[in-house]
Structure formats: C-alpha cells, structure tokens
Amino acid sequence: MALKTAFKRIVVLTGAGVSAESGMGTFRDKDGIWTKQSLEDVATPEGFARNPRLVHDFYNARRRALREAAPNSAHFALAKLEQSVRKAGGELMLVTQNVDNLHEKAGSNTLLHMHGELSRVMCASCGTKGAWDEDLFTDTECWRCGRLGALRPDVVWFGEAPYGIDDIYGRLASCDLFASIGTSGEVYPAASFVDEARTAGAHTVELNLEPSANARTFSEGRYGLATQIVDEWVTQVIQKIGV
Numbered sequence: 359m360a361l362k363t364a365f366k367r368i369v370v371l372t373g374a375g376v377s378a379e380s381g382m383g384t385f386r387d388k389d390g391i392w393t394k395q396s397l398e399d400v401a402t403p404e405g406f407a408r409n410p411r412l413v414h415d416f417y418n419a420r421r422r423a424l425r426e427a428a429p430n431s432a433h434f435a436l437a438k439l440e441q442s443v444r445k446a447g448g449e450l451m452l453v454t455q456n457v458d459n460l461h462e463k464a465g466s467n468t469l470l471h472m473h474g475e476l477s478r479v480m481c482a483s484c485g486t487k488g489a490w491d492e493d494l495f496t497d498t499e500c501w502r503c504g505r506l507g508a509l510r511p512d513v514v515w516f517g518e519a520p521y522g523i524d525d526i527y528g529r530l531a532s533c534d535l536f537a538s539i540g541t542s543g544e545v546y547p548a549a550s551f552v553d554e555a556r557t558a559g560a561h562t563v564e565l566n567l568e569p570s571a572n573a574r575t576f577s578e579g580r581y582g583l584a585t586q587i588v589d590e591w592v593t594q595v596i597q598k599i600g601v
C-alpha cells in the first residue's frame with residue numbers, strides 16, 4: 359500500500375522481534391523465552407519474593423547476552439528515520455518494550471523503554487535506581503540504603519505499571535503515523551496503542567514476521583524478517599517526508 363501523506367508526528371512501537379536477529383530471543387515464538395521459563399517465576403514481583411536467586415540468574419544471563427549483542431539493520435534504520443523526521447521539522451517517538459539497549463547503540467535518541475532496562479537496577483527497599491552492567495546476587499548491597507538483596511533489575515514485571523504511559527498516550531493522540539514492529543500484540547497496554555493511533559486518525563502499519571494477534575486493526579501489514587522489511591519501509595517513509 360502506498361503511504362498517503364507526509365508524516366510529521368510519528369510513534370514507533372518495537373518488541374522482541376526487532377532484536378531477534380541480534381540474538382536476544384523472543385518470548386512467545388516456538389522456542390521463545392516463555393516456552394522455557396515460567397514468566398510467573400521470573401517476571402512478577404511475587405516470583406522475585408519467592409525465589410530471588412532464580413530471577414537474578416535469569417536476568418544475569420540476559421544481561422551477559424546483551425554485552426555480546428549488536429544492533430541490526432532494523433535498529434539502524436529506525437535511528438535514521440528519527441534523524442530524517444527531525445531534519446524535516448517533525449517528531450518521532452520510539453517506544454520499545456525491549457529491555458535491551460540496541461536502539462540506543464544504533465543511535466536512536468528519542469526513546470522510551472516502557473518495560474524498563476536490563477542495564478539498570480532499582481532497590482526494592484529504598485527505590486533508588488541506577489545503571490548496572492554486572493551480575494546481581496541475593497546479597498548484593500544497595501549503594502544508597504545499604505540493604506542486602508533488595509536490588510532488582512529495573513524491568514517492569516507483570517502486575518507493575520509500564521513507564522511513560524501518559525507521555526505515550528499523549529503522543530498517540532496527536533500522531534499521524536503509528537508503526538508497530540516485531541511485537542506479538544499479546545501484551546497490554548502496548549497492544550492497545552494501535553487503537554489510540556487510529557482514533558487520532560493516524561495511518562497504522564504493522565511490520566512483523568507474521569500477522570500479530572491484533573493485525574486486523576492496522577491499516578497496513580508488512581511481513582518478513584525485521585532486517586529485511588524495516589529498512590525498506592523506512593526508506594519509503596523518508597521519501598514521503600522528502601528529506
């Protein structure tokens with residue numbers, strides 16, 4: 359489908375599919391992370407209270423994997439789109455559900471990690487937050503309050519409120535293009551963003567390996583590997599913007 363208008367206010371949502379080809383794994387695909395590990399055990403506050411060691415082992419392994427991971431062409435294309443939109447006097451907000459840092463490594467600046475970040479921790483006791491690239495253990499000491507074992511990954515778990523939601527809904531309410539990339543559409547509130555964008559009158563496009571749970575809600579769908587379809591879509595949007 360041809361893109362109809364010169365977009366000025368863009369919101370892009372990304373999920374695990376955009377980082378799959380960088381080796382970070384997806385959650386719900388065949389062989390996905392949640393087929394091997396119970397999300398109740400490692401992605402809920404109750405799981406952390408029950409067995410913090412299991413939770414630390416899980417995120418320590420993911421944090422180590424992230425050290426080896428590099429952004430792929432989809433991450434780079436989205437960073438290029440942001441620069442082009444800005445050059446044309448428009449705005450792009452990149453909202454990611456991913457806890458990796460591959461968008462920032464690729465050069466994206468206007469980025470919101472709605473599910474938190476693997477390379478940050480927070481203290482469950484005093485609430486302090488900070489950057490953290492090492493392993494966490496059940497006796498790691500909080501640098502602020504001194505409590506042992508209260509530091510946890512600054513990752514939003516099921517039952518917790520995603521970050522930046524008011525900001526995201528504000529942007530969706532006035533966007534003219536919304537793209538959802540590499541996400542299954544199974545997790546709310548992210549899965550409802552397309553409805554907000556449609557209500558705002560935006561063109562909505564899904565780019566994914568296969569149609570997602572809410573594929574029918576989008577004006578347009580493009581299917582294939584992120585490294586193959588995102589760059590092509592970005593090129594078309596940039597041509598439309600005319601920079």
Ligand code: OAD
Nearest residue numbers: 373374375378384385386455540541542545566567583584
């Ligand atoms: P999912 O694993 O649910 O979905 C990943 C989507 O990416 C699927 O629809 C795949 O078809 C697609 N995909 C896989 N490989 C791809 C590729 N190379 N190119 C393009 N698409 C590909 O991951 P998310 O939707 O991101 O939250 O999951 C949302 C949230 O659920 C995550 O942030 C995480 C998880 O539980 C928390 O842990 C709080």
